[in-house]
Amino acid sequence: RKSKINRMKIYTKTGDKGTSSLYNGDRRDKDDEIFEALGTTDELTSNIGLAMEFLEDTDWGYDLIERLVKIQSLLQDVGSNIATPREQSNETRLARTVFDINGDNVKELENWIDEFDAQLPQLTQFILPSGGKASATLHVSRSVCRRAERRVQPLVRDHLCDASVGVFLNRLSDFLFNAARWAAQSQGVPERIYKKL
Numbered sequence: 001r002k003s004k005i006n007r008m009k010i011y012t013k014t015g016d017k018g019t020s021s022l023y024n025g026d027r028r029d030k031d032d033e034i035f036e037a038l039g040t041t042d043e044l045t046s047n048i049g050l051a052m053e054f055l056e057d058t059d060w061g062y063d064l065i066e067r068l069v070k071i072q073s074l075l076q077d078v079g080s081n082i083a084t085p086r087e088q089s090n091e092t093r094l095a096r097t098v099f100d101i102n103g104d105n106v107k108e109l110e111n112w113i114d115e116f117d118a119q120l121p122q123l124t125q126f127i128l129p130s131g132g133k134a135s136a137t138l139h140v141s142r143s144v145c146r147r148a149e150r151r152v153q154p155l156v157r158d159h160l161c162d163a164s165v166g167v168f169l170n171r172l173s174d175f176l177f178n179a180a181r182w183a184a185q186s187q188g189v190p191e192r193i194y195k196k197l
Contacts (some may be wrong), residue, residue: 017045024089037151052132126194131184138180
């Protein structure tokens with residue numbers, strides 16, 4: 001006899017009155033600062049996914065795609081940390097959602113940043129988001145990442161999420177900047193330079 005697998009429903013109706021539940025069971029208004037941070041990290045990973053689709057159309061983007069897939073998974077872990085307020089959750093949930101306590105993920109981002117840096121021409125002028133579809137979408141991802149970092153900082157100050165989340169997002173925006181520049185170079189599309197009008 002086959003066991004019946006219950007499908008998870010997409011809609012639950014529990015949020016119809018304008019609240020939603022965190023990982024620790026706490027219900028909050030949907031415009032709460034925690035949900036603002038969660039929504040922005042979700043927007044970030046969606047934009048990274050779009051950039052990856054543009055990279056799929058190239059013969060040089062495979063390694064970058066692999067890195068971006070890992071980053072998307074790490075952003076899920078970031079979301080788990082944000083959704084588990086550190087001073088308001090039990091030890092079991094805190095242990096399950098701790099993020100990058102040793103800084104290993106940040107160190108890996110720094111290594112990737114340095115690797116791209118070694119291949120890119122030195123910046124002597126401000127560049128404008130450009131350089132082809134993959135590059136421009138990575139620049140969009142970078143700017144959304146900066147907003148995610150701004151949304152997270154109040155949570156870090158109030159000890160609602162780990163400080164490592166803010167550090168990771170800060171370094172991730174730097175990685176996305178270099179990834180965008182590298183994508184433009186790899187595609188052979190010039191980056192537009194800022195000119196004062």
